[in-house]
Amino acid sequence: MKHLDLLESKSIYLLREAYHLLPRLCMLWSMGKDSNVLLWLTKKAFVGRIPYPVLHIDTTYEFPEMLEFRTWAQGYYGFELIIKINEEARAGRGAYASSIGYETHDPVTVTHELKTVALQQCMQERSFDGLITGIRRDEDSTRAKERYFSPRDVHFKWDYKDQPPELWNHFSIKKWPGGHTRIQPLLDWTELDIWRYIEHENIPIPQMYFARNGKRYRSLGCSPITKTIESHASTIPEIIEELLCTRHSERAGRAQDHHERNAMQKLRARGFL
Amino acid sequence: MSHSSPPLRIITVGHVDHGKSTLLGRLLYDTQSLSHEQLVSLHAASAAEGKELELAFVLDAFLEEQAENITMDITQIPFRTAERHYVMMDAPGHKEFLKNMLTGASSAEAAILLVSIVDGLQEQTRRHLQLLSLLGINQVIVVINKLDLIDFSQEAFEQASHLTQQLFEEWSLPVPQIIPTAASLGENIASLSSQMPWYQGQTVLQSLDALTPRISLKTAPLRFVIQDIYPSGKFPLVVGHVESGSLSLSEELVFWPQGSQQRRTSVRSIEEWGASSSPQCAFAGESIAITLEDSIFVQRGDIASNPQELPLQRNDLSIRLFWLEAMPLLMDQEMFLQLGTQRIPGRVTCIENRLDPNTMTLIVRSPRSLHQHEVADVRFHVCQPLVFDYYEELPATGRVTITNEKGLVGAGIIIRQKNESRS
Numbered sequence: 143m144k145h146l147d148l149l150e151s152k153s154i155y156l157l158r159e160a161y162h163l164l165p166r167l168c169m170l171w172s173m174g175k176d177s178n179v180l181l182w183l184t185k186k187a188f189v190g191r192i193p194y195p196v197l198h199i200d201t202t203y204e205f206p207e208m209l210e211f212r213t214w215a216q217g218y219y220g221f222e223l224i225i226k227i228n229e230e231a232r233a234g235r236g237a238y239a240s241s242i243g244y245e246t247h248d249p250v251t252v253t254h255e256l257k258t259v260a261l262q263q264c265m266q267e268r269s270f271d272g273l274i275t276g277i278r279r280d281e282d283s284t285r286a287k288e289r290y291f292s293p294r295d296v297h298f299k300w301d302y303k304d305q306p307p308e309l310w311n312h313f314s315i316k317k318w319p320g321g322h323t324r325i326q327p328l329l330d331w332t333e334l335d336i337w338r339y340i341e342h343e344n345i346p347i348p349q350m351y352f353a354r355n356g357k358r359y360r361s362l363g364c365s366p367i368t369k370t371i372e373s374h375a376s377t378i379p380e381i382i383e384e385l386l387c388t389r390h391s392e393r394a395g396r397a398q399d400h401h402e403r404n405a406m407q408k409l410r411a412r413g414f415l
Numbered sequence: 416m417s418h419s420s421p422p423l424r425i426i427t428v429g430h431v432d433h434g435k436s437t438l439l440g441r442l443l444y445d446t447q448s449l450s451h452e453q454l455v456s457l458h459a460a461s462a463a464e465g466k467e468l469e470l471a472f473v474l475d476a477f478l479e480e481q482a483e484n485i486t487m488d489i490t491q492i493p494f495r496t497a498e499r500h501y502v503m504m505d506a507p508g509h510k511e512f513l514k515n516m517l518t519g520a521s522s523a524e525a526a527i528l529l530v531s532i533v534d535g536l537q538e539q540t541r542r543h544l545q546l547l548s549l550l551g552i553n554q555v556i557v558v559i560n561k562l563d564l565i566d567f568s569q570e571a572f573e574q575a576s577h578l579t580q581q582l583f584e585e586w587s588l589p590v591p592q593i594i595p596t597a598a599s600l601g602e603n604i605a606s607l608s609s610q611m612p613w614y615q616g617q618t619v620l621q622s623l624d625a626l627t628p629r630i631s632l633k634t635a636p637l638r639f640v641i642q643d644i645y646p647s648g649k650f651p652l653v654v655g656h657v658e659s660g661s662l663s664l665s666e667e668l669v670f671w672p673q674g675s676q677q678r679r680t681s682v683r684s685i686e687e688w689g690a691s692s693s694p695q696c697a698f699a700g701e702s703i704a705i706t707l708e709d710s711i712f713v714q715r716g717d718i719a720s721n722p723q724e725l726p727l728q729r730n731d732l733s734i735r736l737f738w739l740e741a742m743p744l745l746m747d748q749e750m751f752l753q754l755g756t757q758r759i760p761g762r763v764t765c766i767e768n769r770l771d772p773n774t775m776t777l778i779v780r781s782p783r784s785l786h787q788h789e790v791a792d793v794r795f796h797v798c799q800p801l802v803f804d805y806y807e808e809l810p811a812t813g814r815v816t817i818t819n820e821k822g823l824v825g826a827g828i829i830i831r832q833k834n835e836s837r838s
């Protein structure tokens with residue numbers, strides 16, 4: 143079997159297992175390239191249907207082009223879209239003494255409050271017990287240690303010191319009050335695989351990944367802390383060519399990852415993707 | 416280089432501290448596979464722990480791992496050579512993390528077994544080798560590491576390789592290739608060592624490129640594992656995974672358990688969303704959706720075969736079982752046996768013998784219990800017939816896991832009892 147076919151097959155298997163094992167499932171969608179591959183794989187797994195709600199955690203620092211894509215894609219695919227903002231944190235109400243934002247806080251704090259906590263609020267409001275994410279092992283050294291089915295407690299804690307064994311496509315679901323299971327069907331994919339698949343399948347993605355005036359976004363996050371890279375890659379084959387030669391990491395342009403030693407481990411242990 | 420074949424999945428195993436993470440770190444470092452950012456954080460982490468350059472930190476990413484210089488959980492890293500793609504998996508060598516090692520090894524096609532020349536063959540060296548043999552991983556490269564600590568002595572290396580070879584022979588494993596290295600210094604990792612002019616064999620990198628990928632299961636008997644049935648008008652979609660073999664349009668399928676006349680029908684269509692033309696056949700490894708000609712009863716857990724090459728179905732099985740859980744396995748406790756998508760309640764009725772991981776020989780006949788990390792042959796009774804194949808005939812439908820309220824607690828392979836025939 144070919145490499146991409148095998149990756150696709152495994153992801154489809156995982157999505158179908160998730161759908162069977164977890165009655166209240168939702169899927170995260172950031173409008174980025176990996177998220178759009180997830181949507182595509184969902185269509186394949188359920189032969190044209192998207193049988194669970196799609197969740198966008200809106201930090202209010204989104205690029206306008208990404209919001210445009212959000213509206214377009216919702217019409218194109220026709221899924222149930224949930225948009226969640228941690229309103230209290232942005233407004234400085236309730237548990238928050240002051241407004242949380244990049245203007246006043248460090249990127250690790252903002253990421254935690256506007257992404258992780260917002261996700262927590264939404265999971266609780268809708269009592270979801272399964273969350274499909276688009277993380278990949280090659281993105282970050284702690285993601286390299288993830289499982290396909292990963293249990294999180296009510297506080298979203300990742301118990302990375304005691305992860306459940308996974309063998310031969312057998313997954314056991316931990317049932318605990320308020321906790322959930324993360325399903326991570328793209329773990330085995332690399333950034334190159336994602337691009338080759340997008341090319342092969344002709345999957346719609348935002349235009350910001352393609353170079354304009356010598357710059358492009360390689361990874362997309364919140365606008366104040368996401369940097370462009372120097373690039374002339376304006377087509378997918380050119381992006382693939384660029385990736386084959388680069389010596390830089392994909393998430394080099396994402397400030398929260400590099401805030402301090404093992405910033406990602408600390409963020410992720412507390413529930414960040 | 417072709418990017419179209421799947422990566423070869425390799426796991427490093429061996430006793431704690433023998434240098435598994437260092438070897439992989441060195442391999443990535445010497446082949447310029449690390450990104451600029453990975454190098455920056457490698458240097459920063461090494462400095463923070465008061466070290467010059469600790470290559471193991473490329474893999475051991477957690478602060479806890481770096482502080483104690485141990486691996487806690489499997490790390491999977493993509494790696495490519497001029498020859499092909501790999502996924503390198505770094506297993507922990509500590510006994511406490513054996514379940515994590517098993518998680519990685521269950522998907523590996525080949526292994527690198529590390530032995531420190533100073534410590535020699537240790538408990539986890541043997542346990543890991545035992546698990547590799549249980550999992551049917553018979554391509555093993557042995558690396559005898561830390562030769563710098565004994566002045567690169569050829570004599571010491573030959574002695575150590577002799578003992579290793581003996582161990583492989585005792586367990587009837589194919590005689591492995593053995594490479595002397597100093598992983599932290601990069602000797603014989605990506606290039607031949609000038610410190611060991613007496614060694615003219617392959618480097619670790621060359622020996623990886625010489626491994627052979629597993630053969631395709633396309634021509635094996637068909638085993639189509641059913642995951643679910645999705646409603647879809649008159650013809651519901653039967654979705655699942657082709658574990659082995661192939662199926663094609665209008666071919667007759669036999670559904671198990673039972674496999675009776677009422678459970679036979681043919682493939683009406685193979686459905687694929689977005690495909691320009693609908694597929695005519697499907698092969699081992701594919702996740703598919705099909706519709707059937709007749710509306711027969713099919714449910715999750717079923718396995719479909721073709722009418723010629725049938726699976727077995729039984730209530731009592733012999734399993735060579737590895738027990739993962741801290742609470743020992745006791746006879747007659749209720750648990751679930753899983754194979755494919757089957758999940759059937761049952762219990763161990765007899766623990767026939769327990770194997771000693773040091774010698775792979777019987778230590779206890781008919782023990783009452785099985786403790787964590789022990790391997791034994793057990794008899795298992797399931798309350799409905801299990802559909803299976805013997806592991807030696809069709810591995811994908813010959814391996815099982817066991818779960819109870821604690822999660823996944825055991826893993827094993829279905830073996831033939833001495834007096835068991837195929838019928």
Ligand SMILES: Nc1nc2c(ncn2[C@@H]2O[C@H](COP(=O)(O)OP(=O)(O)OP(=O)(O)O)[C@@H](O)[C@H]2O)c(=O)[nH]1
Pocket residue numbers: 429430431432433434435436437438471484485486487506507508509560561562563564596597598599600
């Ligand atoms: N002198 C010497 N030290 C080495 C060599 N290879 C590794 N080490 C050191 O041995 C120690 C353990 O190495 P690791 O690579 O972390 O060992 P490991 O087998 O991955 O350990 P676990 O994953 O915890 O089982 C580290 O301090 C390494 O620097 C070698 O060839 N020579």
